[in-house]
Amino acid sequence: MTSYLDTASSEPLHPAARAVLEQALTAGYADPRRLHGPARNARIILDNAREATAEALGVRPDEVTFTPSGTHAVHLGVLGLLAGAARAGDHLVATAVEHASVMHAGQWHVARGGSFSTAPVEPDGRVRVDGFPDATVIAVQAANHEVGTLQPVAALAERAPLFMDACASAGRLPLPDGWSTAALSAHKWGGPAGVGVLLVRKGARWRNPFPGDDRVDERATGMENVPGAVAAAAALQAVVAERAATNTRQSRLIDRLRAGVVRIPDTEVVGDPHDRLPHLVTFSFLYVDGEAIVTELDRRGFAVASGSACTASTLEPSHVLTAMGALTHGNLRVSLTRDTDEAEIDRLLDELPDVVARIRSEAGL
Amino acid sequence: MTEPAVLLDCRRLLCPRPVVELAKNLHRVAIGETIGVAADDVAARTDVPAWARMRGQQFLGTENAEDGVPVYLVRRLS
Helix, strand or coil, X not given: CCEECECCCCCCCCHHHHHHHHHHHHXXXXXXXXXXXXXXXXXXXXXXXXXXXXXXXXXXXXXXXXXXXXXXXXXXXXXXXXXXXXXXXXXXXXXXXXXXXXXXXHHHHHHCCCEEEEECECCCCCECCCCCCCCCEEEEECECCCCCEECCHHHHHCCCCEEEECCCCECCXXXXXXXXXXXXXXXXXXXXXXXXXXXXXXXXXXXCXXXXXXXXXXXXXXXXXXXXXXXXXXXXXXHHHHHHHHHHHHHHHHHHHHHHHCCCCCEEEECCCCCECCCEXXXXXXXXXXXXXXXXXXXXXXXXXXXXXXXXXXXXXXXXXXXXXXXXXXXXXXXXXXXXXXXXXXHHHHHHHHHHHHHHHHCCC | CCCCCEEEXXXXXXXXXXXXXXXXXXXXXXXXXXXXXXXXXXXHHHHHHHHHHHHCCEEEEEEECCCCCEEEEEECCC
């Protein structure tokens, strides 16, 4: 059986979401805006989803908007904050290690006459607060999606209105303070794909950067995925309720993995070892081809991701690793499910030295 | 351009081959001498300095060959 170790890409559906999803698919099909009984049912389900999500995150229900994806929530969060701040300026600054969706929003902004730059990070992936450039709007993640390093969101929020990409950390860690807008993605915490969450702080200057719509929630685009939203909310509640225990268990397993892989010669483990996401770690093996190691591990029953160029859709190495000055080839990102156990980690640690040695010897080293 | 004692032509080789060639050929230069690798793969820009850091060698910087391809220069320290 394959050990699935790629939850930072997508977490398996949480059991708490499955039953809710099935019920809501039956009862929540109607358009929540209509005035008939089925619509009232859908509206109740959607309102429940919004309230449960708000409660789990510690925000107000009217700050929660369901979007068709985390990426769309990022675009709305970044560009809507820029639209709201248009009188003050047009300069977006993102950290150099933001998710591609933030970078794409920045490029979109530039294509429409705005300006966009990135701020450098330390070798551990943490953005430098001292010397952070002047900005009209700041985009920073709560935690990095590839290396796990937590970012100083609250400190940066003192400088300018701030968009926070919380996709990698939502549910796992409490939201940091200070953001004006934030984006979350349900399939990263065990909700279904096709559900993102945009948060807009009460009082934040946000304007819809895209054509509007006539939904109950003025920030929403098209009819909400009602069954998906309520299933996402159920998963989020469960993950938050379980997270003290889950994080302790996952942190210990990641520490075990970090300590184990450095016994393989010429291995670099990247990211902050302490102030990090509990469930993931990234490391790179010198002289190893990223595609070769991912393929060989898949053959041996491990599903893991890589930021190496040969494994990426862009044929460029991970911009996160590049910004950190970390080795980009031979890279693996291992991210744990809620029930990954010690035996799986030990099995991976048993296999890795042989896999790495074989690929190196095929390269003539 | 600074003339390295050995210059490796790794044009059109994808990562991690330029770094693999660097490691295989390092012995061809004496300690204190410079080895260069011409590589058009974008990963080399990050990976050659990372290799030097991990292997205790000194990354000197990047120059351009006549065809514009970057040449990464490393001084052998051990």
